[in-house]
Amino acid sequence: MKQSDYFLKTQKTVSGEDTAVNAKLLEQAGFVQKVLAGVYSYLPLGMRVLSKIENIIREEMDAIGANEILMPAMQPKENWQKTERWDSLDVLFKVKSAHGYELALGPTHEEIVTPMAKSLISSYRDLPKSVYQIQTKFRDEARAKSGLMRGREFRMKDLYSFHASEEDLSQYYLQVAQAYTRIFQRLGIPALYVEASGGSFSKYSHEFQVETPQGEDLVYVCNGCNLGVNKEIFTDDKKCTNCDTHDYRETHASEVGNIFELKTKFSDSFDLKYSAEDGSLKPVLMGCYGIGPSRCMGVIVEEHHDDNGIIWPIEIAPFKVHLIALNSDNSEVTDSAEKIYQNLQAQGVEVLYDDRENLSPGQKLADSDLIGIPYRVVISTKTLEQNKLELKQRSSDAAVLIDQDQLLENISK
């Protein structure tokens, strides 16, 4: 992609009002634009990152046999009354239509997926099953805050599983936990596995928490094995269920994933039952599992940045290479850069080519640091004198001059 054609403009200044690093950097670097408190547009750069995050999640969901579906944001009021959440869930957006009826904007999808399953599950032979979606959620948070970290409209992957027995549910629950661990590793956000309360759903749940000062949760982490416990269920005499110690540290963390055993809470509400082998009718057991891709994006920026801008982990970077023609008035430079650009494209390397004319070197380099693409390749009169190019990783200070035909091997590492 040529930068001169790209729907992107960085800003030199950004309001000091927003104190969250992710909000500042993502807006300044042209990834997102705030529309309302907690509601953002994703510009092309931001959309690329979000898609990469969601695709990693998608791959890992597919790998544990979940089927992707898509459910609506607009949901019937009756379903929410059936589960008694129309009145009790205070983050529920209630919309009044022009014709007078009311509906809900989905903050979550148990109210849709459970009745959906009724027509698909009627026998033990139909179980287990699991479906997921990556979709936009709406929650009327009393206070949106911290950029992408707590929004009123945000992206969420929600997975729902259906089982005939508690054993099968528990086994799948662990499988999801392992998939989540892989996801967060790939996203570059080492997440803690944390015991938490089940809220109104069940006795307990597990959260995936990333240690960060911006985090809203207080978590106690076992110094022996790193298993965490959310403050909400932590007691002073708490013994680590994994390694038997009482040795905990306290830390702020942001919840990027959460898994619940719903058991029969929603199958009871919607009368979701199956015929067992013995002919008896039994309630289907359910689990639900969420990850917030947009919150992950915010957390990643909180974790990966320096004074000059963002430092994207390679798997989710908007592009792999930022190619910069420094002295764009020199046709040798632009010819050479154009050739490298074409080459990289032909090799399937995602490259953003800063071909903008009449910009000072400082401006291009500062923009590049701000945007945070992992590899920076500079072509200038200086590098051409030696018939080379300059390669630098965003995460390091060291730039090296290499032969132009060695670029691919150097960035594949």
Next chain:
RNA sequence: CGGGGACUGGCCUAAUUGGUUAAGGCACUCGGUUUGGGACCGAGAGACUCCGGGUUCGAGUCCCGGGUUCCCGACCA
């Protein structure tokens, strides 16, 4: 939802604390110069100062009401 701050061209800010034609930087347009860390010169375009009411000879500035937004707290399936 409680408490506190803020709101001025697309963006960041200023305006003697109530004074006349709302100032500057970024970005933008035109011309010129410049090219390894956010260059420079000249010219130009761009504003019902969040909205509504009030006080006053006079309101961006003070008062009342509303809105939006940020921060702290509460909340967080």
